[in-house]
Amino acid sequence: MPRTTVLRASIERLEILAPDGSVDGELMPALTDEEMTGMYRDMVRMRAYDAKAVKLQRQGRMGTWASLKGQEAAQAAFAVAMAPEDWLVPAIREQGLALARGVPGHVLYAYWAGDERGSFFPEDVRVFPTAVPIGSQLIHGAGIGMSMRLQGQDAVAVTFGGDGSTSEGDFHEALNFAGVFKAQTVFVIQNNQWAISVPRVSQSAAETLAQKAIAYGIPGIQVDGNDVFAVYVAAREALDRARRGEGPTLIESVTYRLGDHTTADDAGRYRDPEEVAAWETRDPILRLRRYLESRGLWDEPREAALAGEVGRWVEAQVEALEAMPAPDPGDIFRFMYAEMPPHLAGQMHELMEEVGS
Amino acid sequence: MPRTTVLRASIERLEILAPDGSVDGELMPALTDEEMTGMYRDMVRMRAYDAKAVKLQRQGRMGTWASLKGQEAAQAAFAVAMAPEDWLVPAIREQGLALARGVPGHVLYAYWAGDERGSFFPEDVRVFPTAVPIGSQLIHGAGIGMSMRLQGQDAVAVTFGGDGSTSEGDFHEALNFAGVFKAQTVFVIQNNQWAISVPRVSQSAAETLAQKAIAYGIPGIQVDGNDVFAVYVAAREALDRARRGEGPTLIESVTYRLGDHTTADDAGRYRDPEEVAAWETRDPILRLRRYLESRGLWDEPREAALAGEVGRWVEAQVEALEAMPAPDPGDIFRFMYAEMPPHLAGQMHELMEEVGS
Amino acid sequence: MSTRLAERPEGGASAAHPVTPGEGKTERLTIVRAVRDTLAQEMELDPRVLVMGEDVGVNGGVFRATEGLLERFGPERVLDTPLAEDGIVGTAVAMAMTGLRPVVEIQFMGFVYPAVNQILAHAARIRNRTRGRYHVPMVLRMPYGGGIHAPESHSESYEAMFLNAPGIKVVVPSTPRDTKGLLATAIRDEDPVLFLEPKRVYRAFREDVPVDPYTIPLGEAAIPRPGEDVTLIAWGAMVRVCLDAAKVLEREGVSAEVVDLRTLNPLDRETMLGSVRKTGRAVVVHEAPRTAGFGAELVAQINEHALLHLEAPVQRVTGFDTVFPYARLEKLYLPSRERVVQAVRRTLEF
Amino acid sequence: MSTRLAERPEGGASAAHPVTPGEGKTERLTIVRAVRDTLAQEMELDPRVLVMGEDVGVNGGVFRATEGLLERFGPERVLDTPLAEDGIVGTAVAMAMTGLRPVVEIQFMGFVYPAVNQILAHAARIRNRTRGRYHVPMVLRMPYGGGIHAPESHSESYEAMFLNAPGIKVVVPSTPRDTKGLLATAIRDEDPVLFLEPKRVYRAFREDVPVDPYTIPLGEAAIPRPGEDVTLIAWGAMVRVCLDAAKVLEREGVSAEVVDLRTLNPLDRETMLGSVRKTGRAVVVHEAPRTAGFGAELVAQINEHALLHLEAPVQRVTGFDTVFPYARLEKLYLPSRERVVQAVRRTLEF
Numbered sequence A, B: 001m002p003r004t005t006v007l008r009a010s011i012e013r014l015e016i017l018a019p020d021g022s023v024d025g026e027l028m029p030a031l032t033d034e035e036m037t038g039m040y041r042d043m044v045r046m047r048a049y050d051a052k053a054v055k056l057q058r059q060g061r062m063g064t065w066a067s068l069k070g071q072e073a074a075q076a077a078f079a080v081a082m083a084p085e086d087w088l089v090p091a092i093r094e095q096g097l098a099l100a101r102g103v104p105g106h107v108l109y110a111y112w113a114g115d116e117r118g119s120f121f122p123e124d125v126r127v128f129p130t131a132v133p134i135g136s137q138l139i140h141g142a143g144i145g146m147s148m149r150l151q152g153q154d155a156v157a158v159t160f161g162g163d164g165s166t167s168e169g170d171f172h173e174a175l176n177f178a179g180v181f182k183a184q185t186v187f188v189i190q191n192n193q194w195a196i197s198v199p200r201v202s203q204s205a206a207e208t209l210a211q212k213a214i215a216y217g218i219p220g221i222q223v224d225g226n227d228v229f230a231v232y233v234a235a236r237e238a239l240d241r242a243r244r245g246e247g248p249t250l251i252e253s254v255t256y257r258l259g260d261h262t263t264a265d266d267a268g269r270y271r272d273p274e275e276v277a278a279w280e281t282r283d284p285i286l287r288l289r290r291y292l293e294s295r296g297l298w299d300e301p302r303e304a305a306l307a308g309e310v311g312r313w314v315e316a317q318v319e320a321l322e323a324m325p326a327p328d329p330g331d332i333f334r335f336m337y338a339e340m341p342p343h344l345a346g347q348m349h350e351l352m353e354e355v356g357s
Numbered sequence C, D: 001m002s003t004r005l006a007e008r009p010e011g012g013a014s015a016a017h018p019v020t021p022g023e024g025k026t027e028r029l030t031i032v033r034a035v036r037d038t039l040a041q042e043m044e045l046d047p048r049v050l051v052m053g054e055d056v057g058v059n060g061g062v063f064r065a066t067e068g069l070l071e072r073f074g075p076e077r078v079l080d081t082p083l084a085e086d087g088i089v090g091t092a093v094a095m096a097m098t099g100l101r102p103v104v105e106i107q108f109m110g111f112v113y114p115a116v117n118q119i120l121a122h123a124a125r126i127r128n129r130t131r132g133r134y135h136v137p138m139v140l141r142m143p144y145g146g147g148i149h150a151p152e153s154h155s156e157s158y159e160a161m162f163l164n165a166p167g168i169k170v171v172v173p174s175t176p177r178d179t180k181g182l183l184a185t186a187i188r189d190e191d192p193v194l195f196l197e198p199k200r201v202y203r204a205f206r207e208d209v210p211v212d213p214y215t216i217p218l219g220e221a222a223i224p225r226p227g228e229d230v231t232l233i234a235w236g237a238m239v240r241v242c243l244d245a246a247k248v249l250e251r252e253g254v255s256a257e258v259v260d261l262r263t264l265n266p267l268d269r270e271t272m273l274g275s276v277r278k279t280g281r282a283v284v285v286h287e288a289p290r291t292a293g294f295g296a297e298l299v300a301q302i303n304e305h306a307l308l309h310l311e312a313p314v315q316r317v318t319g320f321d322t323v324f325p326y327a328r329l330e331k332l333y334l335p336s337r338e339r340v341v342q343a344v345r346r347t348l349e350f
């Protein structure tokens, strides 16, 4: 009756697409050429959308913006892996996936330009609004996954968080609820190595973030988050498992925040330019392009055409953003409750008198 | 570059003293006869102290009481394993260990009798007050462990929680901070199978609670919590590790709450009497007695003497409790701040006028 | 037996029932029993309604407010959750945003702190954040207040913090009849509602409560006792204290009007002001500490809108600005009939 | 370089320094710079003081309020923590109970919710819970308030919730000079102090601040501008708005006295009441939503203690009872000079 082992657990890491564009043929998922070039197009579009926002911010035409540069692969992979009825619960850098799920580009820009209408998404788009308090959205992911299960719906809640978010109690409660109630939820941790200025190693003494799944008795896996195929494979496994009613999965997507934390931040204060340079060579877009080129699915003319197309699309989003009428001051009051209570009507009246409308 | 294993982890379970009183000689710790009989005496005293409180409550002489019946072994083991300078951060059922650490019995009774003086412990007793919000004390355990380390002190914070407490975000943040800062902390989860009416399996999908340690990159171990020797061995390992500056440990002590949740609860509503009966055969006190008897260290006369001694001691605590002068109404105000601000002095005055003192 | 959550009758239940107690059969119920019956009734009427929290299932809740619901509606509609308030409320928020109507029990209001982030940063803001695209029809039931000789953190009245941060309605019934009508309304409401149950009077008295479903609108105060000389304003357990005080005052020839606010947000300012304008004197009574308690807001509103009617400063009878004392001293802390009477005398003698 | 935390000079630093700014050298500092310098100075004076929070180390804080401290005092006294507010505050509580004096930065006040349990259920109650056996000398610094075009949850003013739950002092400086003196006092205080920094004016202006250490007692309001006709009561960033309004009013021949409360708990009631008794008119200004904001408490106290001196109802100029709007509309939400002037006119025309 000595020391016995009551649990053995291990965490795997999945990589398929190398930085040089070569792939592991055995693990390579069955994606059509269109799906693969679609992923590429998506990622290029995300990067352009992001770059434009940073530029607009510098010009004073955009509010604080959180760049997704470098983190496109996981978003493009989930865009293909998710079913139309699935839910996206984003952290703060999932603009790319939100676009892919149907959020109009100018609407999303409006959010970052300091306009609440930027979270009024179309009816048929199952995307939650950005949750600013870090980690709090993970609980919503668990809750949707429970809700879908209780309602007998097939949809899965794909829920993003950052490496920093794994430190909040919310992460714990979310994954624990999801495990207990076999929620139809996939948790994706975009481990981009930094939480503002705090490096991943200072966030937790755990060797990987994926192993945190063990605490909840749920599967966890680490993937190269700059490898669109690896993320896709992990995403499909997790989505299928959730849809089959077998419960949640934690995916740690190891990636890198190539930009500053936000446009209000200067990462040069706290991180080594060499580290950034090293990660630039692992760029998820470059990698996929190399693969596509090696397969004859991509070339310079297509690239040029895409650049033009994406550029025009981005400009159209900016135009649509700037064409939005100014927000109505009354909207400050109109959406607090289903019906406006008298005291709020009074306050709205005060303001309207003041602004003269 | 396929699927690689990036983490392998396992959790051990430690058992030394069987219900029939036999021990695993190889794992048996080097305890003196006095230490072992001391542990036994301690446990008997705890049980009597507890039983008396339940009785007092029934008689209307005690407030709501949380029984520690069945959970004595871990407390007796830590009483021996801890150094004088170590800190105890209790959950709600560590009355036994608090007594062993020097909290006077009547003081602790006073707490449960609804008197704040029941948390005014002697200066040299390093015991934190009971934290009612479940799990919140775990963060204090981490904080003390950080504090001791930062101050270059050797002391370790021994921090208790229940199986239910592992679900709170506090558990997560506590263990994560402790891991990151290599806090001099030992976390002991008294897994007594129930959180009021919620069974352990509904609290988490994890097979063991010990495996939650893996999420923080810290060692975790499961012990038979009704086996005083197993707990002692795990305690010593964890305390030594913390004292050496190697960081925290999570110990899951698998035990059973033999009584109701509190005197306000009726466990008959939600659990099977057969389950309780089965656990009664695994009683930690009985077990140790069998072992001591087999070693010739205990017998009926000693048991009778102890019963008398303990009975007198418990009565003395009750007497001391009931001899305490009534709490002073002014004390409602006196300990809010180091100095009483004017508005509070005014309110105290109001009350004093009213009660005529 | 379990009702499938997705099978919702067209149009929901809201419109189907009278907004005031009907003429039909009544039953003598306590407040806690009215809670339980209303939960069962609303779950029967609307399959989207579910109950969740710590110990609400097998155990029927530590106060038995959910007793029998698990047997009747099954584990898909009565969820015993892990011990994690943030998780409970946060998952409920998401459920409410995706087609369900969770009624959450927080075991004691003293344990709501871990859930404050989900309540105030999310539940209260989702409708506004999304300009109406999503909303959160959720009820948070919490036994609150002192007077039951409970341990620390079991006697708190934290309503004020939910009243300064806008977006969540706050309802506090004081009678079994109001409990039923207000809880039904809260469950059918399209926004998050904090439903505070005065546990001290959970079983203190019974009242005839109509058996048929009915609702009482939020934002309408009641006047359980009309009077002429002074207005006593209270909610929850303090309403009974005021009614007791009014009886004492009556013997002294003072006619006190008692206003039971019933909902703190939205507030029925007009009923309160109407009474104060009539009597010219007011005493506000609550269990929470005085400073920055909701009583201050009432005084401020009276000041703003009825200053010239005041014959004396509005008095506040409240808990002290201290931690709620443990059982042995709690009686000294709680506003008593005597304190209310004294305060009235002060307004009369001003 | 790192100062050993355990080596505390006998008697601590508290007694060694004058309680008001001395005559010596001064430096022109902004508020945020005064915060930083004071932190450094207090860390120098008392080796038990340490700084902790998200991004306070290498990055020097997102507002640079802790810049240079890590280099100067080392990683044992400047702790970059994981992203977990409950953990940060809770570990700080335990540190404060065991011999250290942590100064915690919560990155924005909008992120304090996850820490509310540790603040209100523990920090604020430990002294009382243990009848003085333990206490919690801890400072929680939080940039608060709007006006910087920040995203949601970055502009909040949640002071009211910390004022109804007793046990924690609340300090809000409005000038660089006060920042230094009040922060030094807060750090030396034996009880937990919430130190709210008006980030909108972090860098808005400079002031001559004495280089030598000094303290300003908590619970003493300031009168940055005396006047006769009306009292404007404010704290933090709103003090400047009131001063601006006073200038406008002066041109209209109205003499406004501005009371800067500086600490909300303990409150300097006498200074406020003295001013109101003198002027007979008052306007309370704060950024938080109106209902159940701390302004209500001030109105209630004026009502209780100065009713007969009032020529008009006390006016409140506050945020609306809505979520703090995103950047494009925030200007409409924040109390403006014009709104204050209007409110004063209402009190004059009453």
Ligand SMILES: Cc1ncc(C[n+]2csc(CCOP(=O)(O)OP(=O)(O)O)c2C)c(N)n1
Pocket: A092, A093, A132, A133, A134, A161, A162, A163, A164, A165, A166, A192, A194, A195, A196, A257, A261, D054, D083, D085, D107, D111, D114
């Ligand atoms: C509860 C809370 N605390 C602090 C912040 C401020 N903050 C915004 S983003 C961030 C870092 C997040 O790091 P991570 O989760 O790794 O996400 P990333 O920014 O890297 O995508 C912090 C501290 C916040 N938004 N919410």
Ligand SMILES: Cc1ncc(C[n+]2csc(CCOP(=O)(O)OP(=O)(O)O)c2C)c(N)n1
Pocket: B092, B093, B132, B133, B134, B161, B162, B163, B164, B165, B166, B192, B194, B195, B196, B257, B261, C054, C083, C085, C107, C111, C114
């Ligand atoms: C934050 C919080 N939520 C709820 C409660 C009510 N409560 C008291 S004890 C308890 C169960 C605790 O279970 P566990 O952690 O297993 O400890 P045990 O009682 O079994 O020793 C609950 C829900 C509380 N005290 N604090």
Ligand SMILES: [Mg+2]
Pocket: A162, A163, A164, A190, A191, A192, A193, A194, A195, A196
């Ligand atoms: Mg990150």
Ligand SMILES: [Mg+2]
Pocket: B162, B163, B164, B190, B191, B192, B193, B194, B195, B196
């Ligand atoms: Mg338990």
